[in-house]
Amino acid sequence: MRDTAPQTSTSDSVLDAIGHTPLIALDRLGAGLPSRVLAKLEFYSPGGSIKDRAALRMIEAAERDGRLRPGGTVIELTSGNMGTGLAIVCAVKGYRMIAVMSEGNSLERRRMLAAYGAQVELVPQAAGARPGQVSKEDLELVEQRTRELVEELYAFWPDQFENLDNATAHEMTTGAEIWEQTGGTVTHFTAMAGTGGTLVGVARALKKRNPAVQCYGGEPATAPYLAGKPVTDTSHQIQGTGYAHDLSLWDEDLVAGYVTATDEDAIETARLLATREGIFGGFSGGANVSGALQLAREAPPGSVIVTVVPDTGLKYLSTNLYPD
Ligand SMILES: Cc1ncc(COP(=O)(O)O)c(C=O)c1O
Structure with a gap:
């Protein structure tokens, strides 16, 4: 050693x-x-993944410009890793976190999110989808549910697919x-x-x-x-x-x-x-x-x-x- x-x-x-x-x-x-x-x-x-980096940067950018306020709710659609990263940041900083994910993602990911105190919203897979394999169609269903929840709860949606801070985290x-x-x-x-x-x-x-x-x-x-x-x-x-x-x-x-x-x-x-x-x-x-x-x-x-x-x-x- x-x-x-x-x-x-x-x-x-x-x-x-x-x-x-x-x-x-x-x-x-x-x-x-x-x-x-x-x-x-x-x-x-x-969080056991690369996504912690982007999670931290997206949350801190939102805190800085007021998109996220103390005690606020964070919602993200995630195959698990971004959700875990966000759940860690939310646990430390005291935000409520909801992760919207497909039933096609692995069980470990869901349990890990729940362990950090995040609420997991599971979205059933598209008709004919294969369990364990998340398709484009499955992702569209997850996105639709995320939009509904964000509106309903006035939550902050980091939106990793659109958020420039995601790429900036990896640049920096x-x-x-x-x-x-x-x-x-x-x-x-x-x-x-x-x-x-x-x-x-x-x-x-x-x-x-x-x-x-x-x-x-x-x-x-x-x-x-x-x-x-x-x-x-x-x-x-x-x-x-x-x-x-x-x-x-x-x-x-x-x-x-x-x-x-x-x-x-x-x-x-x-x-x-x-x-x-x-x-x-x-x-x-x-x-x-x-x-x-x-x-x-x-x-x-x-x-x-x-x-x-x-x-x-x-x-x-x-x-x-x-x-x-
Ligand atoms: C396990 C795993 N690998 C690779 C990636 C892809 O990374 P990126 O979204 O930065 O392209 C992700 C994204 O969620 C992931 O969860």
């Missing part, structure tokens, strides 16, 4: 523990490849950290897009510092919507990503190209991450690393390819990701 640095300070709240996540070289999975792949482990954040924190942690040597970044906040924010941060950095959007293989290719199936297992609709936060000018992952790629890579790298991520972590490995095969030798493992495998124990 390695010695750890002595703890020299205390934090005022768990909110100070959001971000500052480790960046790990995947030298076992990437052995023999001409470029190096590095993954930022976002499950180190208090995730992207800035990647630049620092690689000592400015990063050449490529890739991430599956859900709201697009991660990809766009990190791309802004990196390209501001070095315009030559190339950023690749990730999408499910059957729904390469942002890439402008035919969408054959909108249901897939890579939860939190791949909604196959226009993204307000998206900025085509920042994107050098696209990579795709099948459910099988995501699952197989997530399992390899666990068995070969000791990294226990979710479906999108597997998909992101699968995309980064594709880039490592194709990029000029010596490239430094960075991606994120957005959340922990613990959130998917009731799914087929890590079977008995």
Whole structure:
């Protein structure tokens, strides 16, 4: 075991523990490849996901400009991770939180939200939908219910799909950290897009510092919507990503190209991450690393390819990701 640095300070709240996540070289999975792949482990954040960063920034921006007042209610439509991030911020700051989510999302996510004191509003899936797979149609139903509740309760809706602070959080924190942690040597970044906040924010941060950095959007293989290719199936297992609709936060000018992952790629890579790298991520972590490995095969030798493992495998124990 390695010695750890002595703890020299205390934090005022768990909110100070959001971000500052480790960046790990995947030298076992990437052995023999001409470029190096590095993954930022976002499950180190208090809510176990990358979304804590955006949650904190969106709430603090709303406090500053009066959209959210003391004792107010926060409502968000969420596949679970943003809800958890918001629930943590609301718990610490004393706001009521309602998370509207599809019944198709995993059980762990719902229970975690409830544990933080959030109210969970479950929306039934569209007719014919597959449990465990949240489709575009399911998301539309969740959005409709969110709008109803926001009006009814005069609540603050951070609206992660529309909120510029979502991408700004990643520009100011995730992207800035990647630049620092690689000592400015990063050449490529890739991430599956859900709201697009991660990809766009990190791309802004990196390209501001070095315009030559190339950023690749990730999408499910059957729904390469942002890439402008035919969408054959909108249901897939890579939860939190791949909604196959226009993204307000998206900025085509920042994107050098696209990579795709099948459910099988995501699952197989997530399992390899666990068995070969000791990294226990979710479906999108597997998909992101699968995309980064594709880039490592194709990029000029010596490239430094960075991606994120957005959340922990613990959130998917009731799914087929890590079977008995
Ligand atoms: C597990 C997981 N991975 C990836 C993403 C996509 O991140 P972004 O919304 O920043 O594009 C999300 C978003 O909710 C997520 O929950």
